[in-house]
Amino acid sequence: MMTSPRIHIAAAILAIIVVTFAATLAAGMIGASIERTLTVFFISLIGVAGIGIYAGNSGILSFGHLAFMGIGAYAASILTLPAPLKAATLPKLPGWLAATQLDLLSATLIAMAVTALFALFVGWAIGRLEGSAAVIATLGLLIIVHGVIIGWRDVTRGAQSFFGVPRETGVWTAAIGCIVALVAARLYRDSVSGLRLRAGREDPISAGAVGIRIRRERLIAWVLSAAIMAMAGALLAHFLGAFSVKKFYFSDTFMLLAMLIVGGMTTVTGAVTGAVVITLVTELLRRLEGGFSVFGMDVPPILGTAQIGIGIIILFAMFRKANGLAGLKEWEERVFRPAAERSETAKPAELQEKSTLQADHLTMRFGGLTAVNDVSMHVETGEIVGLIGPNGSGKTTYLNMLSGLLAPSAGTIRRGAVELTGLTPPEIAEHGIARTFQNIRLFSDLTVDQNVLVAALSTKGGRDARARTHAALDRLGLLEKAAEDAGTLSYGDQRRVEIARALACQPSILFLDEPAAGMNREETEDLMARLRGLTEDLGIGILLVDHDLHLINLLCTRIAVLNEGNLIAQGTPEEIRKDPAVIEAYLGLGKEHQSARSTKREPQT
């Protein structure tokens, strides 16, 4: 299923096919040298698109993808190398390999499959690394594979040139490979998995809270991109005929990464733009490298003109457009802005779980600090429970434990008969519990619609995701803003998008962490009406954290008060208002109490 309007996908695919064919035809008319340049360009573009599938969507830069390209190149070449030549150059090859001699297509497909399997294993091993550790693991992959290829002489001829590969990659073969890679990259970007991965790139914590298992999505992208890289490698090997392991190391890694980042990592448009710009500049400067004359003046040959030119282009592009020349949107997303697809009006969903959320004796210690100390609470569907307390009293920590973000140091959380203690945020979301965040955590570069849709797709098996998205947007009054980027909205709107996103998970219990913070009186009134609607129409239970006591008093049937990690009171709004412990926590002791205390203390000092 595609998550973006059909016209975007159709326009993108059509453009990829038409432009690739047109370029190939044009090159054929101009001459053989242009055809060779175009072939190299197509193969680079396959590589750039391949890296982009992983790096662009996950936001994790990878230095390791050229390793996959190398594996693809060697695997395919060993399969297509003529048997007599194999006997001469690789005498120690195992018998079954020595005898095989395949055509380019089957060899490429097998190479892609082998590389994908290898990537699956590697990705499984290093998938739990985050941030810079993940980057270094990919760098390690590059160096390790490079070292193994050099050491494994019987199969790879080591550091020597691997030659005699049939030169079967013509410009048309490369063009078709390029179309396959670009279409795959474009489709993946707006597939369900791609959208989830992009959401995770924007904010991994809230992605988990709406049911996204981010490691799994990363692994999918990693394996797919490895297969594409293997295709680039196989085609390159059969274009060059002879190559060595150096072709799949740092300098080409940097070149492909430069293309990707200069163009814009997050889009296929960017990958193409970057590849075109850098290839054009390289070709142009390479022609000037041997020296040239301007107005009768002879410019002497300068070694590495092309490299300097590329360096300057990169600097210029990064100074002017830090997100890449193409920015963060595909070209078709800028050109075609269709009205949101009208989906069938969703019937108000029946609550699936009506059981009570019961937390018993929850305690959270951070080192020596006890942030929450033995607090028990329950939330039933159809009621709004307030959780209040001064700053630093442990409210958000409590929510973080209930939503699986923190594993409690002690205590249990259960939903009816099901034990929830220690589950991950996506698993909690699957049990009908959704939340919003105190510091807004939207997927800023995605549209409002995508923010909500990705949540609907990642919970309850993604059933009726469109209808659920529509219903959630409608309920929060966001239908008009559906096509806007979430990061560009006003503060109050962003808070409402967060609630809509949580609602799209079809929760039966909803945690709202300061939903009215930063809203003016009118917006707060509007929010209150909508929250009441959630409990009255849909029967959702709400656990509401806020500092706005007016809002809490009007909405909540029960209130729990935390102070310094302890539950100091629980009851109806009237009871709480009169509770002396609460008054003390909020307002401090009255004057007479204070003076009484200080006189009492005096003898001690």
Added chain:
Amino acid sequence: MDLFLQQTTNALALGGTYALLALGLAVVFSIMGLINFAHGELMTIAGYVLMYCGIAGVPFVVSVPLAICASMVAAVLMERIAFRPVRNGSGATMLITSFAVAMILQVLFQNFISARSQAVLLPAFLSDSFKIGGMVIGVNKIVAIVATVVMLIFLDRFMNHQKTGIAMRAAAEDFAVARLMGIRANTVIAGAFALSGLLAGVAAVLWVSQRASVDPLMGFTPVLKAFIAAILGGLGSLRGAVAGGFTLGFIEVYLAAFLPPELQEFRDPIGLCIVVVLLLFRPNGLVPSSVLKAVKV
């Protein structure tokens, strides 16, 4: 046993150089989030200054400070010209900018100096060695170890007792707040680059004194190793950079010394596998940066 002690000395010398480079990367990264791949070119610049000083007959005691100064100045210029415009960009933007800087500098070295490796005249005592028990230890190894220790003590004093050093640590914790407290962004960042240039310059002197030659790509390999060391130690943490540098030095030297000959070819892959496995057990590095832990929800 002698062999083991001797290799340990080698590991300390190599690890110390990695640690200095990793520290240079970490100082800059902790403040502005840039992984500076052009750090290696600072080393190369220092190496070339040593080479020219040798040709001109400048005494070694003068040429070493000159080389280190050149590397510091180059680092500050690099920041001013190339990195300031992308200061607020993403990690990828800054990283690719540093690639570009490295690439341009390498081509300039090739064109204006030489594409080939150039010999560097070094004082004779550096290539001496002496015997302790059954061990033969090169003077250059001892110099490397002593220089590393001196630099680490200096850095510790600087970061804990100097105003600029304390400002840098504050900026590394939270740059926005540090600025609100009146710490000047440009000063701190320029200071961080100067410090990283200093560390790269010292590392370059040590590196060149083991090899007596310099080429346009000289800085690439050690800085790649330092990059790995910095992340192994915990990117952004200065103690981590030192720990990572020494760990990597020990891994490399011991593998070279004790791996059976038929596996020697796979030395680098095996070393990196060890690093990746270490990272799998400690995903935030050996000594994680305190900033990483504080994810506020």
